[in-house]
Amino acid sequence: MHGSIGLALLLSTAAGLSTSIGALLGTLFRQPGPRFMSFTLGFSGGVMILVSFVELLPQGIASVGFMPAHLSFFAGMLIMFLIDILIPHDYLEERHRLRGGHQNGELFRAGLLVALGVGVHNFPEGIATMAGALDNVRLGVAVSAAIALHNIPEGIAVAAPICAATGERRRAFIWSSLSGLAEPLGAALSALVFLPFLSPSLLGYVLSGVAGVMIFISLDELVPVACSFGEEHLPIIGAAVGMFAMALSLWIL
Numbered sequence: 001m002h003g004s005i006g007l008a009l010l011l012s013t014a015a016g017l018s019t020s021i022g023a024l025l026g027t028l029f030r031q032p033g034p035r036f037m038s039f040t041l042g043f044s045g046g047v048m049i050l051v052s053f054v055e056l057l058p059q060g061i062a063s064v065g066f067m068p069a070h071l072s073f074f075a076g077m078l079i080m081f082l083i084d085i086l087i088p089h090d091y092l093e094e095r096h097r098l099r100g101g102h103q104n105g106e107l108f109r110a111g112l113l114v115a116l117g118v119g120v121h122n123f124p125e126g127i128a129t130m131a132g133a134l135d136n137v138r139l140g141v142a143v144s145a146a147i148a149l150h151n152i153p154e155g156i157a158v159a160a161p162i163c164a165a166t167g168e169r170r171r172a173f174i175w176s177s178l179s180g181l182a183e184p185l186g187a188a189l190s191a192l193v194f195l196p197f198l199s200p201s202l203l204g205y206v207l208s209g210v211a212g213v214m215i216f217i218s219l220d221e222l223v224p225v226a227c228s229f230g231e232e233h234l235p236i237i238g239a240a241v242g243m244f245a246m247a248l249s250l251w252i253l
Helices: 006-019 019-028 036-063 066-086 091-100 106-135 137-166 169-180 182-197 200-229 235-252
Strands: none
Touching: 006 019, 006 106, 006 169, 006 182, 006 235, 019 169, 036 066, 036 106, 036 137, 036 200, 036 235, 066 106, 066 200, 091 235, 106 137, 106 169, 106 182, 106 200, 137 169, 137 200, 137 235, 169 182, 182 200, 200 235
16 A cells, blocks of 8 residues: 555545536536537547456455455446435436427426436545555546546536526536535545454455446446437547546556
């Protein structure tokens, strides 16, 4: 373990507050075009997939062994599946609501529900950033960057319906930004829970589980929604560019 708690909290906060970038886009442009969303979501998925299979899971295997690491990996996927079933959040649903011209009350309620869903989904992502940063700074930065990119579209999904319903950009921005604060909260609570017992083996299990979480987010959410905008090859182009960008950043770091 080479990272520090302070740096881990800083990285998780930066990743969480990237929802504010999405909030800004959602309030300024109301509804970003399908090409932007398709490429961005594909890019985010590519980043997460590469960092999971190139960095997180291999480090878990090196620490605890092949089968224990993979069991932890699939446990991470299962946890995200259960969270998604219990508290879903959906970019696509909100896009249809906006296009369908629903009443302001429904739009506002939709925005708040997405904010709740994003907050719940951001909590384990905060744990992911904390685990990566505690292992080493390079991995922490990579995980934080991957999650930050994924949080921008989430910020749009929260802010756009609230802004459309109320006409208050400031209110939409605040709600969207608050949903991102679940990330540093998850990092802080994981530090309190894990640190007294943290060992290289436990960290290996956590990193493998984090890889499962990120692969689930990519394959169940980011890539399918990117393809739903009907922009043909843009999602795979975005994913390939995202993978290349993350590989380049890992090599530089």
